[in-house]
Amino acid sequence: MDFKDTPEEAKFRAEIREWLRKNAPKGKRPGGAWTGSLIGEDSLKFHKDWQKKLYEGGWAAVAWPKEYGGRGASLMEQVIFYEEMARACAPSVVNVIGIALVGPVLIGHGTEEQKQRFLKPILSGDMIWSQGFSEPNAGSDLASLSTRAVLEGDHFVVNGQKVWTSFGTIADWILLLVRTDPSAPKHRGISCLLVDLHSPGVTIRPLVQMTGDAEFSEVFFDNVRVPQQNLVGALNDGWSIAIATLMHERGGVAVAIQVQIEQVLSSLFDLARRTGKNGRSAMEDPRIRQELARCYAEVQIARWNGYRSLTKIVKDGMPGPEGSFGKVFWTELNQRMQELALNLSGVFGLVPSGDPLTVDSGRWVYGYLRSRGNTIEGGTSEIQRNIVAERVLGLPKG
Amino acid sequence: MNFDLSDEQKMLQESARSCLAKEFPVTTTRKAAESLTGYPEELWKKMADLGWLGLALPESYGGLGLGFVDLAVVLEEMGRELTPGPFFSTVVLAGLTLADAGSAEQKKLWLPRIASGGAKGTFAWVERSGEWDGGALVTAARRAGGKYVLNGTKYFVTYAHVADFILCLARTGKALTVFLVDAKAPGVKVEPMAIMDSSRRVSKVEFRNVAVGPRDVVGKPGAGAPIAEGVLSRACVAMAAEMAGGAQRVLEMSIEYAKARVQFGKPIGSYQAIKHKCSNMILEVESARSAAYYSAWANQEGSPDVVEVSSIAKAYASEAYRKVTGEAIQLHGGIGFTWEHPLHLYFRRAKFSELMFGDPAFHRERMLRAVEKSAA
Numbered sequence: 001m002d003f004k005d006t007p008e009e010a011k012f013r014a015e016i017r018e019w020l021r022k023n024a025p026k027g028k029r030p031g032g033a034w035t036g037s038l039i040g041e042d043s044l045k046f047h048k049d050w051q052k053k054l055y056e057g058g059w060a061a062v063a064w065p066k067e068y069g070g071r072g073a074s075l076m077e078q079v080i081f082y083e084e085m086a087r088a089c090a091p092s093v094v095n096v097i098g099i100a101l102v103g104p105v106l107i108g109h110g111t112e113e114q115k116q117r118f119l120k121p122i123l124s125g126d127m128i129w130s131q132g133f134s135e136p137n138a139g140s141d142l143a144s145l146s147t148r149a150v151l152e153g154d155h156f157v158v159n160g161q162k163v164w165t166s167f168g169t170i171a172d173w174i175l176l177l178v179r180t181d182p183s184a185p186k187h188r189g190i191s192c193l194l195v196d197l198h199s200p201g202v203t204i205r206p207l208v209q210m211t212g213d214a215e216f217s218e219v220f221f222d223n224v225r226v227p228q229q230n231l232v233g234a235l236n237d238g239w240s241i242a243i244a245t246l247m248h249e250r251g252g253v254a255v256a257i258q259v260q261i262e263q264v265l266s267s268l269f270d271l272a273r274r275t276g277k278n279g280r281s282a283m284e285d286p287r288i289r290q291e292l293a294r295c296y297a298e299v300q301i302a303r304w305n306g307y308r309s310l311t312k313i314v315k316d317g318m319p320g321p322e323g324s325f326g327k328v329f330w331t332e333l334n335q336r337m338q339e340l341a342l343n344l345s346g347v348f349g350l351v352p353s354g355d356p357l358t359v360d361s362g363r364w365v366y367g368y369l370r371s372r373g374n375t376i377e378g379g380t381s382e383i384q385r386n387i388v389a390e391r392v393l394g395l396p397k398g
Numbered sequence: 399m400n401f402d403l404s405d406e407q408k409m410l411q412e413s414a415r416s417c418l419a420k421e422f423p424v425t426t427t428r429k430a431a432e433s434l435t436g437y438p439e440e441l442w443k444k445m446a447d448l449g450w451l452g453l454a455l456p457e458s459y460g461g462l463g464l465g466f467v468d469l470a471v472v473l474e475e476m477g478r479e480l481t482p483g484p485f486f487s488t489v490v491l492a493g494l495t496l497a498d499a500g501s502a503e504q505k506k507l508w509l510p511r512i513a514s515g516g517a518k519g520t521f522a523w524v525e526r527s528g529e530w531d532g533g534a535l536v537t538a539a540r541r542a543g544g545k546y547v548l549n550g551t552k553y554f555v556t557y558a559h560v561a562d563f564i565l566c567l568a569r570t571g572k573a574l575t576v577f578l579v580d581a582k583a584p585g586v587k588v589e590p591m592a593i594m595d596s597s598r599r600v601s602k603v604e605f606r607n608v609a610v611g612p613r614d615v616v617g618k619p620g621a622g623a624p625i626a627e628g629v630l631s632r633a634c635v636a637m638a639a640e641m642a643g644g645a646q647r648v649l650e651m652s653i654e655y656a657k658a659r660v661q662f663g664k665p666i667g668s669y670q671a672i673k674h675k676c677s678n679m680i681l682e683v684e685s686a687r688s689a690a691y692y693s694a695w696a697n698q699e700g701s702p703d704v705v706e707v708s709s710i711a712k713a714y715a716s717e718a719y720r721k722v723t724g725e726a727i728q729l730h731g732g733i734g735f736t737w738e739h740p741l742h743l744y745f746r747r748a749k750f751s752e753l754m755f756g757d758p759a760f761h762r763e764r765m766l767r768a769v770e771k772s773a774a
Contacts, residue, residue, distance in 0.1 A: 001407075001467050001695050002400050009399070076399055283770075286763075293762035296769065297710040304688035307401040315402065322684040329681060382674070389673035393653050393680060396668040 003307070005080070012073070013080045019057055020088040025050060029091070044170060047094035051125030054093065060123040061099045068107055068115065069123050075310050079255050086259035096256075097167060098122035098129035101245050102175050105192075109233040109241055114194065118173075130171035130197070132162040132219060133242065140383045142177075143186045143239060147221060149178035149193060151228065151235075156180075156193060158201075158224040164377065168204050168217025171197055175245070181236050192238035194230040201225070211369040254326050258306050261330055261337070264367070265299045268292070268341050271360065275344050282344055291340050298333050305329065321392045328384045331374035338367040401691070407471050414475035417448065424740050427480045427597050435560055436599035437483035442515055445485060452513025455493055459509035466632070470639040470694035474687075477643025480597045480740075480747055484518045484557035490636040491556070491629060492519025492565055495576070499617040499625045504578060508563065521629055522552035522566045522603050523755075530630070530756040532623055537605065538569040539577060546570070546615075548577060548585075548608040554754065558588045558601035565616060566605065567626050574622030578614045579605070595750035597743060631704050633755045634712035635697055638690035641719040641751050645683045648726045648744050652676060655730055666729075675725050682718035689714050706768040709761035716752035716761075723748045 005013060030042035054060040062081045064070025073081065085092075093099055103122050106114050121127035138145040147160025158178060165174070174195050181189030197204065201224035206214030233241050272292055275282040282288045309323035341364040342349040353362025375381045389395045403411065422441050430437045445451050454469040455461025469489070476485065493512045496504050496519075511517035527534045537550020548568055558564060561581045567574060579586060585608035588601045617625050653676060656667030666672050689711040696707045723745040727734040734741050752758065 001402065001404070001691065003692070003695060005399065079399070289766055290759055290762050293713075293766040297714055297762065297765065300707070300710055301685045301689050301714060304401070304692045305685055307399060307692075308684075308688055311399070311401040320684075321680055322688060325677065325681040325684075328677075329685070382670075385674045385677035386670065388677040388680060389667075393676050395653065395656060395673055395676060396665050398664075398668045398670060398673075 009076055009080060012077045013084060016059065016081055016084045017087070019059065020084060020090055023053055023057060024088045024090040044094075047091055048125050050091045051094040055124045060093070060125075061103060064099075064103055064107065064119075064123075068103070068119050075314055079306075079310060082255045082259045086263060089263075092256070095122060095125045095128050097131050097171075097175070098127065101131060102129045102173075102194075105175065105232060105241060105245055108244065109192075111229070113229065114232070118194070127173060128167060128171045130165050130167045130174045130217075130219075131245075132165055132174045132176040132195070134164045135161060136163050140380060142242070143190065145177055145179060145190065147176070147178050148182070149180050149191065149226070151180070154228045155225045156228065156231070158193070158195065158221040158226055160221050162219045162221075163207065163216075165204075165217045165219050166215065168197075168219055169206050169214060173197060174219065175232075177238055177242055180238075184236065187239045189236055190238035190242070191235055192232040192241045193226050194232060195221075195224065195226050199224050199226070209370075209373065211366055254306060254309075254323075257326075257330055258303055261299055261302065261334055264334060264337050265295060267360065267363070268295065268337055268344075271341055271344055271364075277344070288340075288344065295333065295337050295340065298329075302326070302329055302333065321388075324388045324392050325384065327379065328375075328381050328388075331371070331381065334367075334374060335371045338364060338371045342368050401688075403467070403471065407468060410468060411471045411475065413448075414450075414472050415478070417444070418475055418479045418481060422479060422481060424479045424743065427482050427743065428740070430482050431596040436557075441481070441483055445483075446513075446515025450485070451489060451493075451515055452509075454489065455497055455509050455513050456505075459497070459505055460513040461497075461509065466635065466694045466698035467691065470635065470691060473636050473639040474643035474646075474690070477640030477645075478647040480644065480743055482597050482599075484520065484560055486633075486636060486640075487520035487556040487558075487561065488512055488518045490632055491521035492561075492563070494632055495521065495565055495616065495625065495629050496578075498628055499576070499621075500578075501613070501616075503613065504616065517562045518557065518560055519563045519565065520556055520558050520561045522555045522558070522564050523626070523629075524554050525550065525552060528553075530760055532567070532574050532626055535567060535569055535574065537566065539575060539610065541570075544612060546577065546610045546612075548579065548605045548610055550605050552603045552605070553591065554593075554600045555588075555603045556598065556600050556754075558603050559590050559599060561588075564603060565629075566603075567622055568605075570619055570622075573620035574626060575619050576616040576622045576625050577610050578616055579608060579610060583608055583610075585609075593750065595746040597747055598750055627705065630755060631693075631708035632697060634708040634761065635690060635693045637751050637755065638686065638708075638711035638715035639694065641715040641748070642683065642687040642690045644744050644747060645679075645686060645715075645719045645722040648723050648741065649676070649679050649683050651741070652679065652726045652729050659731075672729060675729060679722050679725055682722055686711075686715040686718040702772065703768070706765050706772070709756075709765035709768070712756065713758040713761040713765065716748075716758050719748040720745075720752055 030046050062071045062073035063078050066072045103119060106118055133142060135145050135147060149156040149158045174197055176193045176195045178191055178193055179189055180191040201222040203220040205218045207216045207218050208214050272282040277285045305322045309319040312320040345359045348357060348359055349364060351358040352365045390397060449462055450472050452461035453464050454466060457463035496508055508517055524530060525535055525537060539546040539548045564579045564581050566577045566579050568577060585606045587604040590601050593600055656672050657665050659666045693707040693711040696704050727741050727745060730741060733739055
């Protein structure tokens, strides 16, 4: 047991820290940038410029193998990368789906031609990706998806609808799960396609969520023709790719999430320090102190659980039981932190962004609303708890 | 970065688990509760033989010179079986405090005897106020010539009834000082107390005009506060490790029961109400374990965040253990509410561990103060 960097890890940390010191953007950022939101032209351009800088510095996808433009970073080095990004308050990566999900899938399952064509623009942020998995009737039960793809000559013809597509309005391409064999058992008739969202027959409708933003979209496919060479992996073998993708999502994203909740915690403490409560600073109110301390403790515990999980992945290739409930842990913790922030501000906590009376540019109003989605997207808390009970604890299926 | 036990530590874990499960399972804890001392003498002998008593004491004083993480491994296993006896008092509260702050003479006299099983010690802290804050203590040592005269009453002194010496936290003027007091010294009166956790023994200890010499001061006179902080941090981590072990055992019993118990034609573990309960239990157990081991490492390495992380571990593990044992009783239904089933022993121990050495609210405040201090 040792929580200090090894000499190699220390070297990697020094390198990224120095690069960020020279290159991380300083000064005011466009509205919405504190949430990593890409909504609005200013924010999108800001993030795209940052992505280009990361790309030029060779830091756009540290986890990818060197031959594909990454750094071949170990999991520990990825953690260090995210820790240093957070320490420098650097903006998030714009093409997160491309880098965290699509790239690794192509590196693992793609053809040589697909790798040549897609990997570089994913890294540079010139080709923004989205992920077309969920459908109106396939949420928690993803394998029951019904978007159809029929092979006609050398093209697939795609018909159907996806929903909750992140970055749909700004994306150029989509990693799409489609049903290619309706007669096969539901997990065996699914394939994975790379689809150009600028193709004829694609309609993208922004899906306005309860925050009032449209972070997600509904994507409709009406006889969309997709060249056969855009099939990833074998025909009808898409489910294993979907699972691999979700593994990437849960592994890589977990590290980035830890950084985000640490930033929320730090902003929450800042807010408490400058907020008055009952005639004194909120930091002197014993009840608020208890709540802040509880949040602080749980953020540290989330980090330690993450460290255990990473150690286990490095050694055995699989996380231990502590890796299985990470999402439930952070999403519920985040909801409590957002709520505490709003309560700290009292009635002024109700004023949204854009109003001069708002607190912290409206981030807490946004966060309070947005955090309700966290316990639903990417597997609801209920599904997560079922998975833990069945796969980790071995309880019988219902 | 590496957050895992070493191969040696895993071997220690395995041997401790099999030894305790085979020779001193929770049923022996139950029997021992009715005995005079509250633990079987052969258990103490076994711990000495296996080297557990000197595990974390320096080699120069007869110990094995291992770290707090190794100690946490053994404590976690003891937590699984609710192992009774003065291990925690003697090793964590007394032994490590002397190793940390004692004079060469005190170490030479007591540490080899602790390591060999020949001496037992404990630490007297809390008083009638029930407050763990040093400022609330009124037991005082008055200077009289070259000596001190100690007066006051301490409560919840663990295993004082079998201790050879007692470390006593007392006021010397405005400051605090830790004194090493012979348990048989004139004026020391040990009286066992009744508490709802029968797997632990605690006593009321009265000090009436007890004469102690300057050689019995642990560290320097007036330097008791930082020593007590160290005692508290180590107690927090040790208890967190025990609690993680106890909670893990209770989780295992619950899973086993949920698979075996059939109602409405199905094992109750197939119902989501039970699944979600179990899922919440493992989240709390594993998180308590992460906190216990991280803070054990921080204590071992003398990391600057020791106070902060020790209090996090204590606060979190206490609440986790209480919730997990409560849920386990609920999940077991009627059988879980019987005297015969061991669950209530864990439920009782959980509450003892939660309240001893400061409740979760106390530790959240202690943690926050440490965070503010390091940020300033």
